[in-house]
Amino acid sequence: MDRDRHVEEQLAAYRDLDDVEKRRVEQHVAKCAECAETLAAYQAMDRALANLPAPQPDKRLQKGFYAAINRNWARKLLTRIRRLFAWPSTPDTRHLLRFSLSLSATLLILLAAVEAIHLLQANWTVKHIAQETARFAVTYQPNQGTCMDQDKDRIVEDGIAHDPDDLAPYPYCPHPGYAADPQESEEAYYARRAALIKLTAYKYADGLRINTDNLGLTESAFREKSGEPGFFGVRLWGYPSFSTDCNVTPQACLDHPGLEGLAMMIYVVHNAEPLIPIFRPIVPDVKLSAQAQMINEGVQVGFGDEIPPGFGHDPNPIIGPPKGEPPSEHIQDEPQDLLSTNPISASERLIPKNTAIDLEVESIEQTTDEVNQIIDGTGGYLVSRRIWRDGEQPFASITIIVPSERHENVLRRLRDVSIQMLSEDTRGEDVTRRYTDLESHLHNLEATRDRVQALLDQAQTGQETAEINQKLDAVQEEIEQTQSELYTLHDQSAFSTIVINLSQTPLTPQSKRWQPGKTVRQAIEALLSTGQFLIDALIWIGLVIGPFFVFTFLIVWGVAKLIRWTNSKRTRKGQGKHQQASRN
Amino acid sequence: MSTAARDSQQNRLTLLVTELFQDYHVAIFAYVYRMVEDRELAHDLTQETFLKVFHTRRRLPQIKNPRAWIYRIATNTTLNALKRQKLFARFLQRQPEPIAPNPTDHSDQRIDLEHALAELPIQYRVPLLLYSVHGFSVREVADTLDITEGATKTRLHRAREMLRQAYEKGAKDG
Numbered sequence: 001m002d003r004d005r006h007v008e009e010q011l012a013a014y015r016d017l018d019d020v021e022k023r024r025v026e027q028h029v030a031k032c033a034e035c036a037e038t039l040a041a042y043q044a045m046d047r048a049l050a051n052l053p054a055p056q057p058d059k060r061l062q063k064g065f066y067a068a069i070n071r072n073w074a075r076k077l078l079t080r081i082r083r084l085f086a087w088p089s090t091p092d093t094r095h096l097l098r099f100s101l102s103l104s105a106t107l108l109i110l111l112a113a114v115e116a117i118h119l120l121q122a123n124w125t126v127k128h129i130a131q132e133t134a135r136f137a138v139t140y141q142p143n144q145g146t147c148m149d150q151d152k153d154r155i156v157e158d159g160i161a162h163d164p165d166d167l168a169p170y171p172y173c174p175h176p177g178y179a180a181d182p183q184e185s186e187e188a189y190y191a192r193r194a195a196l197i198k199l200t201a202y203k204y205a206d207g208l209r210i211n212t213d214n215l216g217l218t219e220s221a222f223r224e225k226s227g228e229p230g231f232f233g234v235r236l237w238g239y240p241s242f243s244t245d246c247n248v249t250p251q252a253c254l255d256h257p258g259l260e261g262l263a264m265m266i267y268v269v270h271n272a273e274p275l276i277p278i279f280r281p282i283v284p285d286v287k288l289s290a291q292a293q294m295i296n297e298g299v300q301v302g303f304g305d306e307i308p309p310g311f312g313h314d315p316n317p318i319i320g321p322p323k324g325e326p327p328s329e330h331i332q333d334e335p336q337d338l339l340s341t342n343p344i345s346a347s348e349r350l351i352p353k354n355t356a357i358d359l360e361v362e363s364i365e366q367t368t369d370e371v372n373q374i375i376d377g378t379g380g381y382l383v384s385r386r387i388w389r390d391g392e393q394p395f396a397s398i399t400i401i402v403p404s405e406r407h408e409n410v411l412r413r414l415r416d417v418s419i420q421m422l423s424e425d426t427r428g429e430d431v432t433r434r435y436t437d438l439e440s441h442l443h444n445l446e447a448t449r450d451r452v453q454a455l456l457d458q459a460q461t462g463q464e465t466a467e468i469n470q471k472l473d474a475v476q477e478e479i480e481q482t483q484s485e486l487y488t489l490h491d492q493s494a495f496s497t498i499v500i501n502l503s504q505t506p507l508t509p510q511s512k513r514w515q516p517g518k519t520v521r522q523a524i525e526a527l528l529s530t531g532q533f534l535i536d537a538l539i540w541i542g543l544v545i546g547p548f549f550v551f552t553f554l555i556v557w558g559v560a561k562l563i564r565w566t567n568s569k570r571t572r573k574g575q576g577k578h579q580q581a582s583r584n
Numbered sequence: 585m586s587t588a589a590r591d592s593q594q595n596r597l598t599l600l601v602t603e604l605f606q607d608y609h610v611a612i613f614a615y616v617y618r619m620v621e622d623r624e625l626a627h628d629l630t631q632e633t634f635l636k637v638f639h640t641r642r643r644l645p646q647i648k649n650p651r652a653w654i655y656r657i658a659t660n661t662t663l664n665a666l667k668r669q670k671l672f673a674r675f676l677q678r679q680p681e682p683i684a685p686n687p688t689d690h691s692d693q694r695i696d697l698e699h700a701l702a703e704l705p706i707q708y709r710v711p712l713l714l715y716s717v718h719g720f721s722v723r724e725v726a727d728t729l730d731i732t733e734g735a736t737k738t739r740l741h742r743a744r745e746m747l748r749q750a751y752e753k754g755a756k757d758g
Contacts, residue, residue, distance in 0.1 A: 016721050016722045045748065046716045056613070057627060061627050064631050069638050
């Protein structure tokens, strides 16, 4: 029976039997009808199975397979990247070069990533500065008058106990010697507020790498230095009245913090220098800017449901910075040292000023129109205007008079409309003493006239009357002369004269000389700076991160040692107990 | 090995895999189909088989019988898929898809044979498919399924008996 079963199995694999096995099976089959039938059935079954139609795959099987092996790009890319950084197994120059290039490229990409993060941070900081400065500008509005003069005696903090200002708390003058201006003019007040706002913006700029030689916290400094690397500058505009449209006459709104209930706008610019020196010759700086506008807190006046006017979409409605070289002379009349905490006070003396200012402008014609606008806006007068040509170059000389309190404002606006200021000369004559003397003399003359009038009333003879009248006429004449002189001095000090000399920028563009030697020098300096930067970085990593790793390693090693010692001690104890037990 | 030589070898191996695909993908599909009785699943498993061949193509130069190796991958891939419970349930419920009729064959007999084949348990069906349909030798079947030749013969015997009984039963019922 076992042998038959075995034959049955051989029948199932009859095709593959060796000759010996096959002969044995055939001998058996010849004698066994059942096995013969089984073999025949198996062979028929094989034929039927072999003839079964093979299910055919769809074409998508091929497409899918080839697409899948082609999608192996990620693996190929990784393999290629791995090969780029594989240390060459043979000292082949080509392989070494490839390895070096790969390493350099990777390093540069890493440095570029660091630079990108730095610029992103600087950009966010600039936006934050604009927003917070606008918020400060609209919420902090100091009182006009740097100190309050309670008794209006124009004496603030004279140190004498009887003066009530000496004993008054804030907002009165806080301590002796404090620079005060209880009669602060509107112009000076708004200028003080504007300066404080810009100073606040600078204080917010802690996180920026600013070159303090390139600060633009005044309008003239902004225009002069706005192209320099590391520059930080602030401009502000505010609505000075409800009737002004700052989008039409932006000059009227420049450096004004805005009235209560009206909008103001801050514009902050920073030219961020690259952190990594190697990028500086390629990109000396990246200009980052942001603006923010807010409405000054306070009572909304008039207009019901109407929203106060705001600023248009033009982020910088004033023309751009001047081209060419910065001015050679420093302006003496500009507010100096805005980082000082003491505000500058206006003079109460009578000093009629005369200023001669030379400006280089883009267009004489356009500047002449702008001067007319300035005169109209400040209540001044045009005295004379002369335009002429010297060859192809046009020139102009315009003389204007403006109210004294607007003198500085007008000069600032004239500088703003020019490309650069070539020179400025302001002279003043202090006529205060003369005015005071004339006032005293007038009082005396009026007193004399009164006495002479009294004598005339007491005259008894005709001759006395005639003599007294003659005297009275002389005194009256002198009074009138003195009054006339006083009016003249007053008029002179009430207005300032400005002589504006204009020259137009030549049309021929200045070609820049190509200086390859300078470029080579700058590139070498950048390379050396980058090398120093990388070595410094390695030193930092070695001294700061290195000890950290060593410390961590020591702790881990110590813990591992402790565990091993504890385990071995436990094992020894166990062995000892076992030995003790077996001895017993 | 230099980069160029490495690239060249990779390209050669990829070419070899594509040649193997061209030679065997139809047969492998038919084989897998007879195991799972589901066209979609058979497509997926066939593609998976050849992708495995592609990803392990570095071993190709050492393989003496690539055909058997591919069938082995196909068998293991399909058996692994079938082991999942859901697929077993689908297998038990699903009827074999009809294949396009061949006018030279007796269609009733063919369908009975296919049904009988589909009825076989997987551990008997696979060696029978390899031996009778795909022309493997007993040794090759044993190598593919990682069993002894004796076990292969035993399974073949049982597979044939079961198939014969199922086929005869089907013929009687029909």
